[in-house]
Amino acid sequence: MLGSGIIRGFIETARNFAGSYCSRERLTTIQYPEERLAQPESARIMPFLVFDGADPKAGLRCTACTICEQECPPQCIYIIKDAVKKPDHIGKMQMQPKVFDIDISVCMGCGICAEVCPFDSIKMDQVFELSSGERFNTFLLHKEQLAKPNEYFRKLHPSDAAETDARRAEDKIKAEAKARAAAAAAAAPKPPSSPKPGPPPKVPAPVPEHAEVAT
Amino acid sequence: MIDASLRQEMARQGVVTTTVQELYNWGRKNSVWPLQFGLACCAIEMIAASMARFDIARFGAEVFRPSPRQADLMIVAGTVTKKMAPQVVRLYNQMPEPKYIIAMGACAISGGPFRAGYNVLKGIDRYLPVDVHIPGCPPRPEALLEALMALQKKIDAQPLTGPDRPRHLDANAPGEYLVPECGEHDLVPSSNSQLWQPPVLVRGE
Amino acid sequence: MIAIDNDTEVKQELLEVSMGPHHPSTHGVFRMNVLLDGETVVKLKPVFGYLHRNHEKIAETNSYLASIPYTDRLDYICAMTNNWAYTLSVEKLAGIAVPPRAEYIRVIVSELTRLINHSCLAGFLLQDMGALGTPLMYAFREREKILDLFEALTGSRMMHNFMRFGGCRCDLPPGWVDGAKTIVAHFGPFLDEFEALLTGNEILRARTEGVGVLSGALAVSAGVTGPMLRASGVNYDIRKVDAYGAYGKFAFRVPLGQRGDVFDRYMVRILEMRESLKILEQALRELPDGPVIDPKAKLRNLRPKPGEAYGRIESPKGELGFYLISDGGPTPYRFRVRPPSLINVTILEDLCLGHSVADVVVILGSVDIVLGEVDR
Amino acid sequence: METLEQLKARLETAIPNAKIEIVPNPSPVNQPSLLLDTESARAIAHFLRDDPQLRLDYCSNVTGVDWLKAGYLEAVYHLYSVALKHGPVILRMRTGNRADRVYLPSLTPVWRSCEFQEREVYDLYGIVFQGHPDLRRILMWDEFVDYPMRKDYVEPDDYEYDPTPHDDALEKARKHYPQAPAPLQTEAAQ
Numbered sequence: 001m002l003g004s005g006i007i008r009g010f011i012e013t014a015r016n017f018a019g020s021y022c023s024r025e026r027l028t029t030i031q032y033p034e035e036r037l038a039q040p041e042s043a044r045i046m047p048f049l050v051f052d053g054a055d056p057k058a059g060l061r062c063t064a065c066t067i068c069e070q071e072c073p074p075q076c077i078y079i080i081k082d083a084v085k086k087p088d089h090i091g092k093m094q095m096q097p098k099v100f101d102i103d104i105s106v107c108m109g110c111g112i113c114a115e116v117c118p119f120d121s122i123k124m125d126q127v128f129e130l131s132s133g134e135r136f137n138t139f140l141l142h143k144e145q146l147a148k149p150n151e152y153f154r155k156l157h158p159s160d161a162a163e164t165d166a167r168r169a170e171d172k173i174k175a176e177a178k179a180r181a182a183a184a185a186a187a188a189p190k191p192p193s194s195p196k197p198g199p200p201p202k203v204p205a206p207v208p209e210h211a212e213v214a215t
Numbered sequence: 216m217i218d219a220s221l222r223q224e225m226a227r228q229g230v231v232t233t234t235v236q237e238l239y240n241w242g243r244k245n246s247v248w249p250l251q252f253g254l255a256c257c258a259i260e261m262i263a264a265s266m267a268r269f270d271i272a273r274f275g276a277e278v279f280r281p282s283p284r285q286a287d288l289m290i291v292a293g294t295v296t297k298k299m300a301p302q303v304v305r306l307y308n309q310m311p312e313p314k315y316i317i318a319m320g321a322c323a324i325s326g327g328p329f330r331a332g333y334n335v336l337k338g339i340d341r342y343l344p345v346d347v348h349i350p351g352c353p354p355r356p357e358a359l360l361e362a363l364m365a366l367q368k369k370i371d372a373q374p375l376t377g378p379d380r381p382r383h384l385d386a387n388a389p390g391e392y393l394v395p396e397c398g399e400h401d402l403v404p405s406s407n408s409q410l411w412q413p414p415v416l417v418r419g420e
Numbered sequence: 421m422i423a424i425d426n427d428t429e430v431k432q433e434l435l436e437v438s439m440g441p442h443h444p445s446t447h448g449v450f451r452m453n454v455l456l457d458g459e460t461v462v463k464l465k466p467v468f469g470y471l472h473r474n475h476e477k478i479a480e481t482n483s484y485l486a487s488i489p490y491t492d493r494l495d496y497i498c499a500m501t502n503n504w505a506y507t508l509s510v511e512k513l514a515g516i517a518v519p520p521r522a523e524y525i526r527v528i529v530s531e532l533t534r535l536i537n538h539s540c541l542a543g544f545l546l547q548d549m550g551a552l553g554t555p556l557m558y559a560f561r562e563r564e565k566i567l568d569l570f571e572a573l574t575g576s577r578m579m580h581n582f583m584r585f586g587g588c589r590c591d592l593p594p595g596w597v598d599g600a601k602t603i604v605a606h607f608g609p610f611l612d613e614f615e616a617l618l619t620g621n622e623i624l625r626a627r628t629e630g631v632g633v634l635s636g637a638l639a640v641s642a643g644v645t646g647p648m649l650r651a652s653g654v655n656y657d658i659r660k661v662d663a664y665g666a667y668g669k670f671a672f673r674v675p676l677g678q679r680g681d682v683f684d685r686y687m688v689r690i691l692e693m694r695e696s697l698k699i700l701e702q703a704l705r706e707l708p709d710g711p712v713i714d715p716k717a718k719l720r721n722l723r724p725k726p727g728e729a730y731g732r733i734e735s736p737k738g739e740l741g742f743y744l745i746s747d748g749g750p751t752p753y754r755f756r757v758r759p760p761s762l763i764n765v766t767i768l769e770d771l772c773l774g775h776s777v778a779d780v781v782v783i784l785g786s787v788d789i790v791l792g793e794v795d796r
Numbered sequence: 797m798e799t800l801e802q803l804k805a806r807l808e809t810a811i812p813n814a815k816i817e818i819v820p821n822p823s824p825v826n827q828p829s830l831l832l833d834t835e836s837a838r839a840i841a842h843f844l845r846d847d848p849q850l851r852l853d854y855c856s857n858v859t860g861v862d863w864l865k866a867g868y869l870e871a872v873y874h875l876y877s878v879a880l881k882h883g884p885v886i887l888r889m890r891t892g893n894r895a896d897r898v899y900l901p902s903l904t905p906v907w908r909s910c911e912f913q914e915r916e917v918y919d920l921y922g923i924v925f926q927g928h929p930d931l932r933r934i935l936m937w938d939e940f941v942d943y944p945m946r947k948d949y950v951e952p953d954d955y956e957y958d959p960t961p962h963d964d965a966l967e968k969a970r971k972h973y974p975q976a977p978a979p980l981q982t983e984a985a986q
Binding site: 041112 | 487488558564571616720
């Protein structure tokens with residue numbers, strides 16, 4: 001019968017219409033902003049920098065190695081190294097950035113910077129409400145705006161953060177043990193060696209798979 | 216003018232007071248009709264925002280108009296290329312006042328990831344006045360809704376008189392903008408110098 | 421009374437209409453210069469380049485790794501298959517092996533992508549016919565479910581940046597396979613519903629049957645690939661021909677059309693979705709354990725030996741290939757995308773001649789172009 | 797499918813004047829190609845398409861390449877057979893130089909799929925395909941005069957607001973810097 005296909009279509013539409021009152025499957029609307037979609041742990045929008053402890057300046061994990069700057073596909077990271085070094089979590093003196101800027105009006109949120117960072121410093125944020133009427137002053141984020149505490153990172157990416165924290169704690173224990181051993185060796189009476197305490201132990205920073213530290 | 220505390224008291228008693236400005240802006244902000252106009256990837260997220268899950272209709276902005284003559288809002292959703300830029304400006308010029316622009320996504324703001332390209336316009340604000348920028352590549356549909364709410368706030372706050380009044384109530388304000396032409400190597404001119412005045416930023420080593 | 425002069429002839433002339441680049445039904449910034457005799461198309465010239473964003477030039481200045489997120493933005497509905505085509509080409513160029521689990525994950529995400537693409541295409545096609553909203557809304561409802569899966573896996577809804585040379589960036593998160601199984605199980609009933617809504621609809625049939633007929637011989641000569649080619653009755657599916665990835669291990673059929681009209685193109689895509697569901701069921705059931713990336717594969721500073729490679733896959737739109745020439749440096753010397761969308765519109769004029777303007781819109785919808793890929 | 801050497805021998809007997817060279821490909825994928833001379837290219841293409849053993853009825857991909865150091869432009873064709881499901885056979889043609897002798901025969905009369913791709917190569921590389929039915933710019937606008945995919949193409953200097961410049965962009969940006977002591981300004985920029 002001509003029109004039977006249309007009628008069958010109408011029945012489908014009616015089923016969906018009626019179903020939208022009782023079935024969550026058919027009524028999928030999220031009442032943003034009152035209601036928010038839970039973002040998965042892996043969600044990534046824009047990068048941020050992790051710092052340990054309470055002071056963003058002293059605890060910043062970034063060592064200004066510029067790997068992220070080189071690998072960033074749209075080249076939206078800009079780093080200037082500081083002349084002054086500071087100790088990292090295992091007490092080794094590391095470079096630190098004087099300027100660390102990310103232009104989020106260019107950033108494509110690909111997450112390659114977080115992937116290649118060998119110091120667990122740059123991670124992906126999940127805040128997407130970034131709109132602004134002003135282009136020039138709001139979208140160039142400086143080091144101060146980018147730095148977020150480790151607790152924030154733990155909240156966003158619990159499993160990733162747990163793995164990172166465990167690894168860093170292990171590094172620290174290893175470094176301390178090595179320092180103790182070095183100190184003990186230095187303290188032992190050896191005729192040629194001088195009695196002053198040994199230099200800080202040289203422990204390579206944790207390097208994840210596939211990453212290579214820039215030369 | 217009625218002061219705020221008196222108004223609150225009256226509202227509690229069931230008397231709603233308003234001003235012409237508030238009523239006018241209330242109507243405008245809740246019926247922002249966008250132009251049905253997608254350029255690239257962000258357009259898919261714009262469509263997603265108008266679909267069931269995010270439902271831009273809750274903000275009165277689901278009426279995507281195919282014709283610029285009926286639209287209030289241009290969502291520049293995607294990369295504007297140099298070949299497309301004259302058409303985008305022309306579309307904007309064809310829209311009636313009051314009109315607004317949301318630059319959705321990194322490409323529309325600054326050229327984004329494609330800014331190194333020879334055919335990519337480095338930001339639509341070289342030719343048009345943008346009201347709200349949304350960074351992200353592409354921004355989530357919620358981010359578009361958030362930007363729409365920001366735009367609504369902006370409309371709501373516009374006074375109808377005085378020097379800060381919107382462009383459509385100011386006879387001397389420009390309604391149309393310069394349409395660039397395709398030259399032999401680049402667009403001519405390469406930006407609208409009246410609109411595009413970037414700050415000077417110097418990088419040392 | 422007005423006297424009518426019967427001697428005056430009605431002047432007839434051809435009318436040139438420019439459809440696009442801003443047009444409600446052009447799937448992006450696509451322009452067609454159409455010459456009309458009344459309502460009938462006598463000439464049609466597509467105009468491209470309104471979204472030419474220099475992907476190839478940018479890729480020739482970027483490292484091999486940095487080009488992966490750019491490939492997401494080629495055909496922005498099917499980011500996963502773009503990733504795969506590019507990584508496949510680089511793997512061929514540099515001689516990198518892929519572990520079996522990664523191959524399976526690639527198949528799973530690509531077939532999910534095919535579901536997204538084909539269901540959205542059906543929605544857009546119906547939108548072009550005037551069915552505003554409803555089918556597209558149903559298609560997007562299902563798409564959102566698959567996007568949730570992709571977001572849990574890769575972190576982003578559309579731009580996944582998931583595959584790497586020698587495997588995938590990360591393993592499946594816990595519970596992902598079960599979620600995927602649920603979605604695959606629910607997608608079949610959704611397709612039944614979708615077909616009940618559309619396939620039997622007399623208006624859809626009247627608008628699509630016998631419209632835009634493409635012969636098999638012309639399709640092959642014009643390089644048309646993908647569902648368009650198969651709707652014209654030519655059995656050529658790169659998943660079968662090259663059996664790349666793990667596709668050799670799955671049992672699935674290749675749906676073919678008979679007449680090559682718009683309806684066949686619609687129907688082939690619906691049937692392909694059903695075959696994709698079969699592949700997904702098998703792949704999710706037989707997913708092997710093991711690493712998801714070749715541990716020897718380099719991520720940064722990849723410098724393949726001088727040489728060239730062409731790798732291709734069956735993307736939802738057709739043959740998506742990447743042709744790479746390396747000169748031994750950190751960036752490709754030549755990076756070429758073989759875009760299925762661009763080459764599929766070669767025959768647009770042949771399909772549209774003699775049809776009315778309204779049919780042009782439907783035919784273009786059935787070709788299934790995405791401008792990010794046409795213009796790159 | 798026969799090897800490229802056999803194919804070359806067969807082509808040379810079928811088309812007597814043809815000058816064919818095999819271009820080796822050292823990469824692991826082993827896709828060597830045939831370098832054709834421009835005079836006999838059309839005849840060779842017809843032979844490849846119609847030969848019952850080959851039936852390369854499907855030209856998948858046309859690529860332009862700019863060999864700046866060697867001083868010529870190149871067009872590369874990837875051929876497959878839909879009927880016999882084999883391939884690829886790769887053809888290459890080279891122009892005389894990069895300036896005035898940039899003519900190559902068009903293969904669009906043999907394979908229709910070359911139509912838009914050859915137009916694209918013409919648009920971006922400036923190779924003129926003789927015998928092409930409709931050789932116009934395809935991606936760039938008609939008034940455009942340069943060939944942007946060539947390796948020596950220089951972009952017009954439309955200095956952008958680029959707060960994170962690198963490499964070439966940094967050099968370009970420096971030219972637009974105002975004359976001021978740089979380190980001082982950096983402090984102010986933060």
